[in-house]
Each structure stands twice: as C-alpha cells, then as structure tokens.
Amino acid sequence: MVLFTLDDEEEMDLKKVPEKKLKVLLIKRKDHPFMGCYAIPGGFVDINESIENAVYRELKEETNIDNVYLEQLYTWGEVNRDPRMRVVSTSYMALVNKDDISPKAGDDAEEVDWFDISKKIIKTEDLKVISEIKLENAKRNIIIIYEITEIIEVKGYNKTSKYDIKLVKGERALAFDHIKILNYSLERMRNKVQYTTIAFSLLPKYFTLMELQQVYELLLGRELTKQNFRRWINPMVTKTDKVKKNRAYRPSALYELNRSYIIDEIKNI
Structure with missing residues (x-):
C-alpha cells in the first residue's frame, strides 16, 4: 500500500509561501527477511479473504490507518522477489491529506514514518533515461x-522499458523490490494527475490557487506558468467567500473542488 501525502517545508522567511514536499509512508520491518529495513506497508492475503479486504486489514495492522481510499496499481510477479517463497504482490496507491490520518506502528512494524520522496532526471540519451x-x-x-x-525498447508501434536500479547512498536498501514499486507509483501518479482530479486529495477542503499550483508542479515535476495553469484548472474549482489570512502577505481567496466537474468526469469514464 503506497500512501503519498504533502507537507509544508519549514520556511525561515515569513514573507514567502511555504514550499511543499511530497512524502511517502514507510515502515521499518520487525521480522525477517529484511529485518530493520524500511518497506512499503503490506502483508499476506488470508485464504478466505479478498485482496481488497487484506489491503485494509494490513494497513490497519501496520500503520493504524483505516480511513483512506486505495486504488489498485499493478501486479508484481518476478520469480525471486521474495527470498522466502514464490510471491506475487498486488500494489495499491492513495494520495491522502496528512492532517486526516495519524500513522502509528502496529504489531508487524517496528516504526512507521513519513519520508520525503523526490525523483529527478539526471541524464537522457537516445533510448535511455537516468533518474x-x-x-x-x-x-x-x-x-x-x-x-x-530506464532502457527503452521500441518494437514496431510498441514501446517497452527495462530498468536497472542501483543503491548509491544509504546504509540499507529498501526491502524486497519496493523501490521498483515506488518508482512505478511516482510515474503513474505523474500521468494520472494530468487527466483526473487526484491532486485535490492532497489538499484540505479549502485551498488557495497558489497552493494548488504547488501541488501540480510537485507531482508533474516541472514549473507551470500561472496564467496557463489557472486557465487549465478553472473548470475544476469553485471560488468561495472564505479567505486565507497570513501576517506575512495579503489574504488570498480560498477555493474548493467543483463537484459538478467530478460528476462530468465520472460520466466520461
């Protein structure tokens, strides 16, 4: 279960709007294998249990969280991904408001905590991207x-990617193949934010347009021009009569997600 959230970075200059950081929830494993390593929360499906029920049970057991909506992401089935036995895993993903949940290590985890997570491209070649x-x-x-x-292979009209992953800093790697799952989750989120309202899940009910733009820039990994961004998201938001006050800069109008836009989005699925 891959849970992402946003948090404000501490800002010494009170005249600046705090920058936001993307975070992911990780647990520190209590048992072998990979004891003492950090991992994505997860566990085994019971014999008489559906995958969806297992997701929420394990999330509750390892993090004490049970009030988020999780979306199925991908299935992982490489032969040697778990040293204990042949294991196939189904990953789920959620974008959550950090203020709405209080993670706490359960019986199956030594620790649970939010980690800042970022991905940047270092170098690009013809059919190779190093991040x-x-x-x-x-x-x-x-x-x-x-x-x-990422090594890209093109066959006819189809494109496939192979990945070579190397730990370059850190006393311990993440457990199992969880870095692959995180990498895939970041790419899926970056794609999905362009055609759904998933980014709004990271914000409180009321927000400023500047805060919304920060979220989109963070998820997309690039800066957006203010004018083009506001033209793009205009149908998605509704201006309220509320304002956000701050002693360092003038009050800003608060907006909320346009519910009629969600209804139209569902009809077009």
Missing part, C-alpha cells in the same frame, strides 16, 4: 538514494 529517487527522513537522519536507468 534519481531520493528518500529522506530528517528526524531519523536517514537518506536513501537510488539511481534508476
């Missing part, structure tokens, strides 16, 4: 950096 994924928890003084080389 870096960085995970950081300043409170626990942990930094984990992976270099990911």
